[in-house]
Amino acid sequence: MTVAQDLLDILVCPKCKGQLEHRTEPKEELVCNACRLIFSVDDDIPIMLIDGATPF
16 A cells, blocks of 8 residues: 555655655655655655655
8 A cells, every 4th residue: 555645645855845856666755856855655654844854
């Protein structure tokens, strides 16, 4: 399963309020290219904590 599309439609980056890219491979994650942060998805729940994001 993946994050529901209606949820993806309203989610934004918690830092800059910009759009997120939804990636499903190799693992599901949400990416903010503006802030260069990766937010993980655990059991179909996006973890949208800035301190928990992984920079790239």
